Amino acid sequence: MSFFFADAVLPLRFHLRLGATRHVLSLGTDRPLDLEPDEIAFRAEQAGVRAVATAVKRANQLDLECRLETDRSDVRIEWVELARLEETRPPTCLRLFHNGWESWSGTSSLPLGRREPRPRGRFIRDIITNPWLGSHDRRGRMTSDLVVAADSGRDAVVMGFTAARRAFGFFVAARDERGATLTAVVPGEGVLLRPGVPWEIDPLTVRRGPRAIPLLESWAASLGLEMGARVGAAPSVGWCSWYYYFTGISDEIIRENLKRLVAMGHELPLELFQIDDGYQAALGEWTRTNAGFPEGMGSLAEAIEHAGLIPGLWLAPFIARREAPILRRHPARFIRNRRGKPRYAIYNPMWGKLGTARALDTTHPEVRDWLREIVEVVTREWGFRFLKLDFLYAAALPGRRHDPHATGVEALSLGLQVIREAAGDDVHLLGCGCPLGPAVGLVDSMRVGPDVAPYWSDRFSRFMGRDYDLPSTKNALRNVLGRAFMHRHLWRNDPDCLLVRAKDTRLTLDEVRTLASMAALSGGTLLVSDNLLELSPERLAIARRAVEINAELRDTTPRALDLMESGFPTLFWGRGESNDGPVEYLAVCNPLERPRARTVKLAAYPELGGWVDAAWAAEIWTGAKVAIRSGEIDLGTLAPHETRLLSLRLSETSVRGQPQS
C-alpha cells in the first residue's frame, strides 16, 4: 500500500553555537529513507561535539532516538531539524490536525497550506504560542506542538514526541510548488550543554494507518506510558466558584453555596467543592487570605470535608504580582529578562490595573523550598485535597535562569515535581494554562482548552483572539473535542466548567445544552460553576443529567468522529457502562450561526457502523425518539449552536456490531 507523505527524510541537523560561532552538525541526509523494515545508526563528530541517532523502521512506523554530547563547556543548542515527511502530490482534500502549546491554546484541523489563527497583541500571543517557533513561524505555515496529524481522506499519518523531558518540540507544515512537507523541530532554547552529560532528544515516532484518531490515541498511549501518566480514579464531578463569582468571592459566599449543595442532596450529587481565584492576600502570597476570608482557609476546608465533599483550591504557583513579598524581597528568584529584571508572565485586568504578574524561576533552590512550604500548608495544615494549578506556562517562559543548562521544559517539570512531592500521591493535581507534554505523569487532570464563559463568543475574543484561543464557550468546546484523544492516556481531560444558569448569562438554552452534552461526553472533570442559590429546577436537571452521563463514560476515551473533516468537530461519540449495561452516546452539534439540516450517515464512521440496520435513538434533552432508517439518522434542522444528544439503543432483535479502529 502506498501512503501519502510516504517519503521520510532524516536530516538530523543540529544548529549549534560554539562560543561565539555558529556551527551546523549534520548526522543525516536529505535523501528519503527506503521503507524496508530496518534499523539505521547515524554518527558524527565535529569540533569536539558528538551526535548519535538510531532510527527503527517497522511496517507503518518509524521511531527515532538521538543525542548530543561534548567535553567543551561553551556549546549551546539553538535548534535541531530532526525529521521531515515529504509529499510531491498532496491530495486536494488534505487536512492537518494541529495541537496548541498549552491548555488554552486553540487546537483543531485545518486544510493544508492554512496557518492556524494567532492572537493579536504580543501580550496574548506570548502565553498561547510556543515561544521557540522562531523563524519557522511564517505566513502560510501551520505549526503544531508535541504531535501533528495529516489525513488525506484515504489514509493518515501522525508524528509525535513520545517523551517530553527536554524541549518543546514542534512540527511545521509547509506547501510550495514542489509539494508539501511536515518537519519535526526541536528547539534547544540556546541552553548550555553540560560537559560530559548527554543531551538526549525526546524520541519521535511516525505512525501510519487508515484514520487519524486511532493513530492519535496510540501516540497518546505511548507518551502516557513513557511518562507514567496518572489516569486512575479521580473526583469527577463538583462545584467551582470561578464562572459566576470570578474574583468576587468571600467566606460567606462559599459557605452559602456549600450549604445549598448539601441541601440539594441527590438533586445534584457532587464529589468536589473547589474555591478558585479570589481568596489569597495577593497573587504570590498564597498562605495569607484577603479581608473576604477572615477565618482563613483551614476552617473552610474543614467545613467542605465535613459536608462529605473533597475540598479544592486554586493556586497560581509560578507567578507573583508586586504586592507579594516574594517579588518585592526576592527579585532574584524570578526568571530574568534582557534587562536583568523579573520577567513578565501575564497582564490580567481581572487582578486590577496596576502592573502585571512575573514568572518565578523554578530552577532556583529557594523557589523550590518556597513552593514546598506553600503546598504543605495548603494540603497538610489547611486540608485541601484537590489543587487547581493555574498559569503554569510561566515556569517555562524564555529568559535567564539560575541554572543556565535548564530548558523551559525542565524548569516546568522541576516546579511540578516539587509540588507533587509536597502534596503527596493522594492529592489531586489539575493543571491549567499548562504546556502539555512536561505535565504528563505529574498532574491527574489537565484543562484542555480556553475558559468557558457565560457567552458563546464575544467581540474581544473575536477581535483579539481571532475567535480561537481566548475565553469563550465556543473556543473551549472546539478544544474539548479536538483533544478528546488525550483523555485517559495522558491524564483525565478537564473540559472546564458547566454553566447551566438562566440568569447572569448570555448563553441560550441551546448553548447550555451544547455545553452540557460535550462536558458529559468528554468523560472528564465536570464542575458546575453557577450560583447554586439561584438555579431553577429545570436548569438543575440539565446539570444532573450531564453528571449522570459523565459517570457512565468515565472509563472510556470519547472520539470527535469528524475531527479531520471540519475546523469545529460536530460529532462527539462515547461508549460506556451504565447500571443496565453498555451505553452509547452521540452528540451532533451545529456550531454555525445559521440553522443547518443534518443527517448522519452511519457507515461513514466505523464507530457507528454497527448501528446501520439496528435501532433507534433517544434525544436526551427533549425525550424525542429518532428512527434510524437506511443507515441514516435524520435529525431535521438544528438551530444555531444547538446540540442533539442521542442515546443509541438496540431494538429487541438487533445486535450491535463491534466498533472498529
Ligand code: 9PG
Ligand atoms: C482565575 C482563572 C480561572 C480559570 C483559568 C484562568 O488573561 N488571560 O489570558 C487569562 C486566561 C485564562 C484565565 C485568566 C486570564 O483563566 O483558566 O479557570 O481559574 O484563571 O484567575
